Amino acid sequence: MKHARTTRAAAILLGPFFVLFTLAMVLPIGYAVWLSLFTEKQSGLGFGGTETVFSGLDNYTAALGDRAFREGFGVLLGYCLFYIPLLLVGALALALLLDSTLARARRFFQLALFLPHAVPGIIAALIWVYLYTPQLSPVVSAMESGGIGFDFFSPDGALPSIVNIALWEWLGYNMVIFYAALQAIDRSVLEAATVDGAGAWRIAIAIKVPLIRASVVMVALFTVIGSLQLFTEPLILNKGTGSAVTSTWTPNMYAYTAAFERNDYGLAAAASILLALTAALLSFVVTRFTGRKGKKA
Amino acid sequence: MSSPASRGRWMSKTAVNGFLLLAVVYMLFPLVWLVTAATKDTGGLLAGNAFSFDGFNLGENLSNLASYGDGIYFRWYLNSLGYAGGGALVCSLICVAAGYAFEKYSFRGKDQLFGLVLMGVLVPTTALALPMYLLASKVGLVNTYWSVLIPVLVNPFGVYLARVFCSGYIPNEALEAARIDGAGELRTFWSIGLPMVMPGFVTVFLFQFTAIWNNFFLPLVMLSDRKLFPLSLGLYSWNTNTHGEPSFYPLVVTGSLLAVIPLIVAFVSLQRHWKAGLTAGSVK
Numbered sequence A: 001m002k003h004a005r006t007t008r009a010a011a012i013l014l015g016p017f018f019v020l021f022t023l024a025m026v027l028p029i030g031y032a033v034w035l036s037l038f039t040e041k042q043s044g045l046g047f048g049g050t051e052t053v054f055s056g057l058d059n060y061t062a063a064l065g066d067r068a069f070r071e072g073f074g075v076l077l078g079y080c081l082f083y084i085p086l087l088l089v090g091a092l093a094l095a096l097l098l099d100s101t102l103a104r105a106r107r108f109f110q111l112a113l114f115l116p117h118a119v120p121g122i123i124a125a126l127i128w129v130y131l132y133t134p135q136l137s138p139v140v141s142a143m144e145s146g147g148i149g150f151d152f153f154s155p156d157g158a159l160p161s162i163v164n165i166a167l168w169e170w171l172g173y174n175m176v177i178f179y180a181a182l183q184a185i186d187r188s189v190l191e192a193a194t195v196d197g198a199g200a201w202r203i204a205i206a207i208k209v210p211l212i213r214a215s216v217v218m219v220a221l222f223t224v225i226g227s228l229q230l231f232t233e234p235l236i237l238n239k240g241t242g243s244a245v246t247s248t249w250t251p252n253m254y255a256y257t258a259a260f261e262r263n264d265y266g267l268a269a270a271a272s273i274l275l276a277l278t279a280a281l282l283s284f285v286v287t288r289f290t291g292r293k294g295k296k297a
Numbered sequence B: 001m002s003s004p005a006s007r008g009r010w011m012s013k014t015a016v017n018g019f020l021l022l023a024v025v026y027m028l029f030p031l032v033w034l035v036t037a038a039t040k041d042t043g044g045l046l047a048g049n050a051f052s053f054d055g056f057n058l059g060e061n062l063s064n065l066a067s068y069g070d071g072i073y074f075r076w077y078l079n080s081l082g083y084a085g086g087g088a089l090v091c092s093l094i095c096v097a098a099g100y101a102f103e104k105y106s107f108r109g110k111d112q113l114f115g116l117v118l119m120g121v122l123v124p125t126t127a128l129a130l131p132m133y134l135l136a137s138k139v140g141l142v143n144t145y146w147s148v149l150i151p152v153l154v155n156p157f158g159v160y161l162a163r164v165f166c167s168g169y170i171p172n173e174a175l176e177a178a179r180i181d182g183a184g185e186l187r188t189f190w191s192i193g194l195p196m197v198m199p200g201f202v203t204v205f206l207f208q209f210t211a212i213w214n215n216f217f218l219p220l221v222m223l224s225d226r227k228l229f230p231l232s233l234g235l236y237s238w239n240t241n242t243h244g245e246p247s248f249y250p251l252v253v254t255g256s257l258l259a260v261i262p263l264i265v266a267f268v269s270l271q272r273h274w275k276a277g278l279t280a281g282s283v284k
Helices: A002-036 A058-065 A067-099 A106-118 A121-132 A138-145 A158-183 A187-195 A200-211 A213-228 A232-239 A251-260 A265-289 B004-037 B042-047 B058-104 B110-122 B126-138 B145-149 B156-169 B172-180 B185-196 B198-214 B217-222 B231-239 B248-269 B271-282
Strands: A038-042 A050-054
Touching: A002 A038, A002 A265, A002 B058, A002 B110, A002 B126, A002 B156, A002 B185, A038 A058, A038 A265, A058 A067, A058 A265, A067 A106, A067 A158, A067 A200, A067 A213, A067 A251, A067 B004, A106 A158, A106 B004, A106 B248, A106 B271, A121 A138, A121 A158, A121 A232, A121 B004, A121 B231, A121 B248, A158 A213, A158 A232, A158 B004, A158 B271, A187 A200, A200 A213, A213 A265, A232 A251, A251 A265, A251 B126, A265 B110, A265 B126, B004 B248, B042 B248, B058 B110, B058 B145, B058 B156, B058 B185, B058 B198, B058 B231, B058 B248, B110 B156, B126 B217, B145 B217, B156 B198, B156 B271, B172 B185, B185 B198, B198 B231, B198 B248, B198 B271, B217 B231, B231 B248, B248 B271
Parallel strands: none
Antiparallel strands: A038 A050
């Protein structure tokens, strides 16, 4: 009796979530897979309208065969190799500094460093692009008067420009996660290490960091997934004059362009799925290789 | 006077706090620029010396913002408030109900279902936007409020967070007591569980509110009617005009400043909650 009652209650409480989960996640994934297997063909000279024909894996081979798409993954790889270590090391370093006994005004530092995260991504990108634009930017004019000429939109400048925007948005957020984890460490462990003669530096590297490994793994995981979706920041840079950022610069931009400029939904779906598969693969690698204690997020 | 050891400590202290201050400067100067830039006219902005108050024009900028395109900016503002406020409220309720059910009931297939939720956390959401657009266009929802609102009601990470909070905030004894008093299961959730887990509810709400306020890709894909735009998309559309028409710069800058304020206020006043949310997401 009681069992049936609680099962019914559980079903009612879980119902809304799983209905929406199905509508907004499961169905779109299924539909994307379906779409990616079809191609729209113009019949005749294009006067007869279009017909949708099953094309198997053609869309996948077309995407993978397209240099622009492959280069998009190259851009992502460069971005991740550059951004993820900077983010993890930077956020860890700031958290350790804040956690050290020497830091003052901890609440102020936490809030001030976190604040950029309250700025919507699109607005963060706008602010920075304005700060990169020679006519608008006090930064560029200050650099010029110091004899440094750097074009933030050039082929060499675009990637660092975008990494900087992402770091600005996420450094403080992840710092707070690490700091919270550091605060949860049992202080007696640290006291024992001090008694054994370990210095602050040694304690930070050899004791504190290994103890918060679960948080580091989680942050790495979410950063990888987030990085693969890179879209907003380059889209804004793309509108900058003379920018090296093209409309297919990242795989996500490629999918967007395929769908909304070329109206090739099959190709766009295939590109999206390849991107999602990459994310799944990388999540698997990150959780596996960071090993034993890396609990599920 | 001071021993070498204490002088060394003083120097380390300066180094630690100096480094933190440097990081704060990096974090805050773009925001300071946003504030000073919003006070300038087009000429002052293009002169590039934004940290001064030359060409003070804030009042004019605000009134242009209010009047341009029949006051469409404040329509976007209301839209954002509606999408983010309404969406986050419903989403948090749905997440807390699901998290509560996962934490407090045992039923067949629970672990598998929860595993599905955790997998949902890892799905790149932008990969879903395009098929979602095509599905929405099939059922005629494209370019409606619903097309932006329905997808943001789902947040698997919110369910995970809610479950963690329910395990921490709702003792099973309280639920048992309610049951002994004859309350039905849903009544128990609504009158006992939900009030107890309110701090968790607020946390999920805050995170979802921010996520929806910041949402850009989904509205970009779904909406073409400017009247339905949220702020993010509206400001983006104005920014694309700045090339040919530099007079859009003050609109975008001043509009961005106003768009940032609610979130900064929320984060400053609800510090306890976002810290709790970040901790619950990482340490457990």
